Amino acid sequence: MFEFNLVVVADILGIIAFALSGFLIGVRHKLDLLGIMISASITALGGGVVRDVILDRTPFAFNEYYPAITVFLTVLIAFIFRNNLREELERQWLFVISDTIGLVAFSITGALLAINAEFNFFGVIILSFLTAIGGGVLRDTMINQIPSVLISDFYGSIALIVAVLLILSNALWNLNTLSVALIATLAITLRLLAYTKQWHLPKLEIK
DSSP states (O other): OOOHHHHHHHHHHHHHHHHHHHHHHHHHTTOOHHHHHHHHHHHHHHHHHHHHHHTTSOOHHHHOSHHHHHHHHHHHHHHHTHHHHHHHHHHOHHHHHHHHHHHHHHHHHHHHHHHHTTOOHHHHHHHHHHHHHHHHHHHHHHTTSOOHHHHSTTHHHHHHHHHHHHHHHHHHSOOOHHHHHHHHHHHHHHHHHHHHHTOOOOOOOOO
């Protein structure tokens, strides 16, 4: 079984990545400083709060110091280098990379905690999915745009793939840092490849 420290490390990576993507979304929509801070915080912490509520425990954002500190430091650094980030935002890649890392990291924490709680197959998949996309959905709803998971290229599918791979890995051999890292690398590569190649799931068209 995985070590709890692995969940904390993935949490921190996810918070940093999602806080940065939330910051970039705030800049793109010309929000004021408070709006940017709220966008970054909701993106970074929303999924984890949903996860912990389902697990029937106090949300990590409320009883740990590292989530808030991590979000604050990420936004502070991003604000200091905002001019450089604005140029990168126009190229879109910085947002895609940060959002992908956050998506994969929180998919992993959701799946690992669900496995540890002995959820069934569907429970692990659902918790992984909600943890990964929860913050982004809340952010997109707040700024009045269609959530990325509903329209973006292969976005939500990555969370499902991560969950299934972790379930299979846990069933075949005990999860460890190496196996989780390999799954994370595969998922990040797949997401970036999907973005580059513009892969999409089939859309239903009613004529």
